[in-house]
Amino acid sequence: MSGFRTTKDILTQLANVLPTGTFMLFQLIAPLATNNGHCGKTEKIVTGVLLAVFAVIIVVSCFTDSVKVPSTGKVYYGLVTTKGLWNLSFQGSGIPGVSGAYYTAGGSKYTLRVFDFVTAALSLSAFATLSLLTDPVSGCYWKQLSSTVVKTVPLIVGVAVSFVMTFGPSARNGFGFKVDASVPAKSAPRTSLLGTPAISTSSV
Numbered sequence: 001m002s003g004f005r006t007t008k009d010i011l012t013q014l015a016n017v018l019p020t021g022t023f024m025l026f027q028l029i030a031p032l033a034t035n036n037g038h039c040g041k042t043e044k045i046v047t048g049v050l051l052a053v054f055a056v057i058i059v060v061s062c063f064t065d066s067v068k069v070p071s072t073g074k075v076y077y078g079l080v081t082t083k084g085l086w087n088l089s090f091q092g093s094g095i096p097g098v099s100g101a102y103y104t105a106g107g108s109k110y111t112l113r114v115f116d117f118v119t120a121a122l123s124l125s126a127f128a129t130l131s132l133l134t135d136p137v138s139g140c141y142w143k144q145l146s147s148t149v150v151k152t153v154p155l156i157v158g159v160a161v162s163f164v165m166t167f168g169p170s171a172r173n174g175f176g177f178k179v180d181a182s183v184p185a186k187s188a189p190r191t192s193l194l195g196t197p198a199i200s201t202s203s204v
Contacts, residue, residue, distance in 0.1 A: 017126040017161060019061045019176025026054050026127075030137055037139030047140055051131060058127050062120040064174030065110055067103055069095055077175055078103065085110035116172070122161045129157045 031037075033047045065085055066077045078087030084104035097105020104110070131137050133150050 017123050017165070018058060018130075019123075019174075022054065022058060022061075022176060023127065023130055026050070026131060030131070034136045034140040037136030037143075039140035044140060047137060051137075054131075055124060055127060058123050059120045061175045062123055062172070063112070063116055065172040066174060067106060067110070076103070080110055080112050080116065080172070082112050118164065119172075122164060125157055126161060129154050 029050060030047070033043065033050050035043050039047065060079075063080055064077055065080050066075050067085060068075045076085075076087050076089060078085040078090075080086075081102070084099075084102040085106065086102055088101050090098045090103055091101045095103070097103055132141070133145075133153060138145055138150070
């Protein structure tokens, strides 16, 4: 029983790595796509497409960030690039630090970095673990999967994600992440899957 609780806790903590509500939305749609785990060929195709769409959304969100304009208090979201934070709304906005469609005043905070790819890989791993090893998706693709695999894999992924996120840079304040855009990158909370959960700086 204690092993079950540990696995369940790790699964819950892994969900914190994903954009807010992403996995919850997937859980709402998955039973319909998989016919509650009783999959035929059509259901498997639909579920596969659904998994791919959510995977793309999760990966792209890891390359987004936000900035709050001090003069107006308005928050702008955009994609991080080698030039800065990209958003078409920046064009002609007159915001200080904007060059064309790029916000460059934040320096390296809004430029693409190696850890963005690491974060994307970790988020994708977390989503794969949560979705493929939980009902009804697991019942759709591999009904004979042993309980040992179901209990062990989330623990392994949880340890790996926890280790990297503990020693790596803080997460970006992008789409779906409940962090105030005005908080500097060095002050943003870190995620710890095996220790104390990170505390969000924004109100719910």
